[in-house]
Amino acid sequence: METINTLLAIDPNYIVVGLIILFFVLETFFNRREREHVGSKINHLFHNFLFQLLAIATGSVLGFLVVTTFDGISTYQLGLFNLISMPYWFKVLAGVIILDLSDYWLHRLDHVSPLLWRQHRVHHSDTSMDASTSFRTFPTDIIFFTIGELAFSVIFGLDIMSMNIFLFLLFPVLFMQHTSLTYPIWLDKAFGWLFMMPNYHKVHHEQDQYYTDSNYGTLFIVWDKLFGTFKTKPVQEINYGLKEFEGAHKQSFFYQLRSPFINIKRVEE
Numbered sequence: 001m002e003t004i005n006t007l008l009a010i011d012p013n014y015i016v017v018g019l020i021i022l023f024f025v026l027e028t029f030f031n032r033r034e035r036e037h038v039g040s041k042i043n044h045l046f047h048n049f050l051f052q053l054l055a056i057a058t059g060s061v062l063g064f065l066v067v068t069t070f071d072g073i074s075t076y077q078l079g080l081f082n083l084i085s086m087p088y089w090f091k092v093l094a095g096v097i098i099l100d101l102s103d104y105w106l107h108r109l110d111h112v113s114p115l116l117w118r119q120h121r122v123h124h125s126d127t128s129m130d131a132s133t134s135f136r137t138f139p140t141d142i143i144f145f146t147i148g149e150l151a152f153s154v155i156f157g158l159d160i161m162s163m164n165i166f167l168f169l170l171f172p173v174l175f176m177q178h179t180s181l182t183y184p185i186w187l188d189k190a191f192g193w194l195f196m197m198p199n200y201h202k203v204h205h206e207q208d209q210y211y212t213d214s215n216y217g218t219l220f221i222v223w224d225k226l227f228g229t230f231k232t233k234p235v236q237e238i239n240y241g242l243k244e245f246e247g248a249h250k251q252s253f254f255y256q257l258r259s260p261f262i263n264i265k266r267v268e269e
Contacts, residue, residue, distance in 0.1 A: 003025045004165070005083055005093060007151070007168065008164045008165070010169070012057065012168075012171065015171050016052065016171060019131070019171060019172060019175045020045070020049075020131060020132065020135075020175070020204075022257055023028065023130075023131035023175050023179050023181075024041075024045065024131065024132075026181060027041075027130055027131060027179060027180050027181060028041065030080050030181060030182075031181070034130070034180060039072070040128075041130070044128055044130065044132060044251075045079065045130075045132045047230055047251065047252055047256075048126070048132040048133060048135040048136045048253075048255040049132065049135055051122075051135045051137060051138075051256075052135040053136060054139050055135070055139065055142055056222075058139045058143065059138075059142070062142070062143065062146045065146070065147075065150070066086070066146065066150065066160075066163065067160075069150045069153065069154065070153065070158075070159070070160035070163065072154075073153065073154060073157055073158065073159075074159075074160075076200070077157070078154055078157050079153070079154055079155055079156050079157020079158065080155065080156050080157055081094070081095075081157035081158065081159075082157040083157070088125050088159075089196050091158075091159055091162075092159055092161045092162050093162075094156075094162075094166065095153075095156070095158040095159055095161070095162025095163070095166075096162050096165055096166050096169075096219075097220070098152055098156050098158065099149055099153070099158070099162060099163065099166045100151035100166070100206050100217065100218050100219045100223070101152075101222050101223060102148055102149050102151075103145065103148075103149065103184070103217075103218045104216050104218070104223040104224070104227075105148075106144065106145050106148040106149075107145075107217075107218070108211055108216045108229070110141070110144070110212050110265045111216070113214070114191075116141075116144065118259075118260040118261075119138040119140045119141045119144070119260045120138070120141055121242060121245075121259070121260075121264075122136060122137065122138040122256050122259060122260065123136050123138070123141070123220040124205060124212065124241065124242055125242050125245035125249065125250070125251070125256060125259070126205075126240065126241050127240055127241030127242075127245065128240070128251070129178055129180065129202075129205055129240040129241070130179060130180040131175045131178055131179040131180070132178075133178040133205075134174035134175055134177070134178045136256070138199050138256075139261060140260070148164070164265075168202065169219060170218065171182075171266070173196075173218070173219060176198050177196065177197075177198045177201035177202070178201070178205075181198075182235065183197070183198050183199055183235075185199075187199075190199070191249050192218060192221060193221075194221065194222060195219065195220060195221060196215065196217040196218060196219060196220060196221045196224075197221070198219060199235050200215050200230075200232065201215060202235050202238055202240075203215050203231055203232060203233045203235075203238065204216070205238070205240050205241070206233060206238045206239060206240070207242060207243055208268075209266070209268065210231070211231055211233055211238075213229070214230065214231035215229065215230060215231060216229055242266075242267070243267035243268075244264050244265065244266060244267040245259075245264075
């Protein structure tokens with residue numbers, strides 16, 4: 001437990017910076033196209049990283065809400081798990097699973113609701129997907145997911161350790177899922193029965209809405225398989241992004257920032 005606490009105490013900003021440097025180097029080294037267009041890649045990283053700065057600002061405010069909520073759960077013994085006797089490790093593990101389940105439904109709602117899709121499409125708009133795409137999230141989408149996760153936490157009476165572990169796992173997973181690196185198929189066969197493998201998440205970023213509206217899970221793929229939203233497609237055949245956001249101007253940070261307030265018609269294949 002002491003080792004886990006030491007890892008969780010690491011400043012997440014250090015983790016993010018370390019991961020983006022690692023994946024930038026790997027993508028540039030292993031992807032010939034990105035190596036030949038490194039200037040465009042740096043520009044792409046810059047525009048996406050501006051969203052990360054907004055996320056940091058948003059997270060500093062939400063952090064108070066998260067701590068206050070979990071303090072309330074602990075103080076007043078709120079939620080289902082506080083009515084049941086169970087080992088602490090089991091409660092923490094179950095909490096991580098429940099948080100992932102909550103993100104599945106919140107993510108699915110993002111795609112179903114026209115209003116929520118306006119904010120969420122900012123993430124899907126990236127037509128040159130790489131690890132930095134994980135940064136491209138509109139601030140209100142972060143708020144939406146956080147409040148939803150906290151609602152599930154109150155209902156089930158989760159421990160803050162579950163949230164900390166979930167977020168700690170989330171950062172590397174998001175970078176792995178969005179990177180332009182090519183992953184071998186055997187990884188999907190070995191671990192894809194349980195986890196949301198990067199190749200599966202790449203399908204979620206396909207322009208064709210048939211595939212966009214699938215593979216909503218974050219850590220685990222089991223929710224998509226259980227609720228009928230799992231789809232596959234060869235990675236080399238995927239067209240990333242949204243057609244209505246093609247072009248350098250529409251890929252810029254400032255256009256993306258105002259895009260949720262613009263009526264942009266979905267362009268189908």
